[in-house]
Amino acid sequence: MLSLLSTTLLSLTLVCGVYSDEQNATQAFASAGANVTLPCRLNGDSELTPFANIGIRVKWSRVPEDETLDEEEILVSLGIHTKSFGEYNGRAFLQGADEKDASLTIMDVTASDSGRFRCEVFRGMEEVIHDVTLLVEADPINGVVFPYSPRLGRYNLNFHDAEQACLSQHSTVATFDQLFQAWRGGFDWCNAGWLNDGTVQYPVTKPREPCGGSGSDAGLRSYGQRDKSKSRYDVFCFKPVLEGTFYWLEQPERLTFDEAVQACLDDNAEIATVGHMYAAWKLHGYDRCDAGWLADSSVRYPISRPRKNCSAGEAAVRFLGFPDKKQKLYGVYCFKPQEH
Secondary structure, eight states, rough: OEEOOOOOEEEEEETEEEETTTSSSSSEEETTTEEEEEOOBTTTTSSSSOTTTTEEEEEEEEEOSSTTTTOEEEEEETOOOEEEEEGGGTTTOOOOTTBBBBOEEEEEEGGGGOOOEEEEETTTEEEEEEEEEEEEEESSSSSEEEEETTTTTTSOOOOOHHHHHHHHHEEEEEEHHHHHHHTTTTOOOOOOOTTSSSEEEEEESSOOOGGGGSSSOOEEEEEEETTTTOOEEEEEEEEEOOOOEEEEESSSSSSSSHHHOOOOOOOOSSEHHHHHHHHHHHHOOOOOOEEEEEETTTEEESSOOOOBSSSOOOEEEEOOOOOOTOOOOOOEEEEEEEOO
């Protein structure tokens, strides 16, 4: 029976990584370096739909503690036209999950982003106002949690296979606390995976139909303890640090998988693992819009600064699958271990 982790704090109810009290005041939490979504949504009976209509305007701003000071404008949207300002230019985007969603996604938050944010939606003389207080934890999770499935496809690992899969990525099977902290930092994944206590869970920050239903709460959804030998799922791995240099190897031509392995060896390095890529992306902000081979023969690329044609709107490690190893369509990411 699928269960949902419920967390209560001083009568606050957890909703999409956000605590909302009975007065509709909202607090959002994030770890430094993560992405966070500040909720702003029209009521079901509101006439302010659809968002794409001419004349509907969304404005996000920061409200200073000193009320005598002016608000800091963050983002303004009118129809299909959106503009962000100042330090939020290129970091702030409207989520736009549907026609009533005015939620704001901020990338790579820092402690200085903590504060009160205001969402205003206008149409003619009508106005909807919603405030969100963002609290950014100065110490993020000391590492990165990432989902993993092998070349065989999804849901093909028993617990013992999952342990070996993470080891092959220079990582370990994640703990519940590590997955929980990653979820608080915005980690959202719709496929269930093993944790080191033998439970199978997955993190949801954006409830939707394929992930337990759009009417459900956000949280860690759990299948509970499973048979470690017979049950088969994906796995969540944890890599604490990147002890070395992760890099894209410049090559004049695209490579087959075997050529990619050899190219890294010729550069006095090794072909990088999925764990190396996630650690470089999450812990060091590595960003490159080139798909490259990794050690498990998958092809991926890391985007920390979303832009047109490069994971627009979402920072992520993009996965292109496990193509034919003889295809000469991709470059390669290499890794040089740190010398001790």
